[in-house]
Amino acid sequence: MTRGTVLRTRGGLSLRVDRRAFLVSCLLLLVALAVSVVLIGTGDYAIAPLDVVRTLAGHGDAGQEFIIHDLRLPRVLVALLVGAALGMAGAAFQTVSRNPLGSPDVIGFGQGSAAGALIVIVVLKGSAYEVAAGAVAGGLLTGVAVYLLAWKRGVHGYRLVLVGIGASAVLAAVNSYLLVKADFVDAARAVVWIAGSLDGRDWNQVWPLLGACAVLMPLLLSQSRALRISEMGDDAAAALGVRVERTRLIVVLGAVLLTASATAASGPIAFVALTAPQLARRLTRAPGVSMLSSAFLGAALLVAADLAAQRTFGSGQVPVGVATGVLGGGYLLWLLIAERRAGRV
Numbered sequence: 001m002t003r004g005t006v007l008r009t010r011g012g013l014s015l016r017v018d019r020r021a022f023l024v025s026c027l028l029l030l031v032a033l034a035v036s037v038v039l040i041g042t043g044d045y046a047i048a049p050l051d052v053v054r055t056l057a058g059h060g061d062a063g064q065e066f067i068i069h070d071l072r073l074p075r076v077l078v079a080l081l082v083g084a085a086l087g088m089a090g091a092a093f094q095t096v097s098r099n100p101l102g103s104p105d106v107i108g109f110g111q112g113s114a115a116g117a118l119i120v121i122v123v124l125k126g127s128a129y130e131v132a133a134g135a136v137a138g139g140l141l142t143g144v145a146v147y148l149l150a151w152k153r154g155v156h157g158y159r160l161v162l163v164g165i166g167a168s169a170v171l172a173a174v175n176s177y178l179l180v181k182a183d184f185v186d187a188a189r190a191v192v193w194i195a196g197s198l199d200g201r202d203w204n205q206v207w208p209l210l211g212a213c214a215v216l217m218p219l220l221l222s223q224s225r226a227l228r229i230s231e232m233g234d235d236a237a238a239a240l241g242v243r244v245e246r247t248r249l250i251v252v253l254g255a256v257l258l259t260a261s262a263t264a265a266s267g268p269i270a271f272v273a274l275t276a277p278q279l280a281r282r283l284t285r286a287p288g289v290s291m292l293s294s295a296f297l298g299a300a301l302l303v304a305a306d307l308a309a310q311r312t313f314g315s316g317q318v319p320v321g322v323a324t325g326v327l328g329g330g331y332l333l334w335l336l337i338a339e340r341r342a343g344r345v
Contacts, residue, residue, distance in 0.1 A: 021284040021293055028280075028296035032303060036080060039307045040072045070202075078201040078265055079306050079320070080299045081209045083272055084217075085262040087298020090273030091280070091289045092220050092255035095227045096248055097160045101336075103274035104259040107164020110270075111171035112142025113263035114194055118175055121190045122182040131193065132208070132264035139260025142167060147252055196267040196321020198306055205265045212261035217295070219254045223247055224291055231287075269321045271328020272298050 040056075041047035045067060047055075055064045056073075086104070093102040104110050116138020120126035126134065150163040175194070179187055226247040230237040237244050259273070276298035277289045284293050305323040312318070 024284045025293040032300035035303045036076045042310050074203050074206050075198050075201045077206050079303045082262040082266045083299035083302030084295040085258045086273040087276035088291050088295040089255040089258045091277035091291045091294035092251050094277050095289045099161050108168035109139050109259050110268045111168045113139035113260045114268050115171050118178045122178045122186050135264035136260040143256030193267045195319040196269040197319035209265045216254050216258045223251050270325040275331045
């Protein structure tokens, strides 16, 4: 018996939709949007949610339009896009590795992006745009290196995770060395960036990230069916016509670029990519990780964390990466204990 509904088009195409996963995804999207409205109204000049909605619809006064459109809306959009990107990237990596620890911030891709950005900040004294480019380049190079080092007649889950954890440790040491060798001004700038913050984000961060998500998210979603079949095993997937290694390469490359783009926009945000796919899987009760629900849950988690940080400490005082790190650290400890009891680590 299946919970799915089959949708058919006149052209003969059919699509099976899991009803619970679809409803959960819609609910998560609504939660993310509702929290975003509250977040836009939070700050030194508080704005009621109804006034926020009215202003977004073009019926607010001049002062509210300036505060919302020019100051707060870009920050919230970056939060939504970064959370969605990290959630989907985490789902992709966990599916490829078949391991709940297969997350970009665990297997080194976040550290790679941070290393690229720190090199630009500390060594090259680059601008904000050059720092973003360095983060993307660092994440991409790290992804290629981890993939090649994990290759042995194909890439398999635990090998990818173990190689990635080793790469993360090496890159963390490199990042620490760069911070120690930096002068005071560059070190302060680097520490603020590496903490992961949404403070001061404007439309210059929104548009490149939106473009990356518009290209990379559909690419990953197009591989969902092949990934789900691959979870039955490489031999079974190959027998059903799935080109396993080609699918893995496309997914890893797309997820690495998605992670690097998110990191370039906000700095490394900890644990969203780790927690969102697993929580989404528990909510949907699906047999595999759902990329779409993971993306929506990642967006909801990040805007909720930013709202909690602002309501508790004030805007800009505590980077959102610190808030997600505190929440995600507890989840990681629980996950490690659960995996150990299950005999998987």
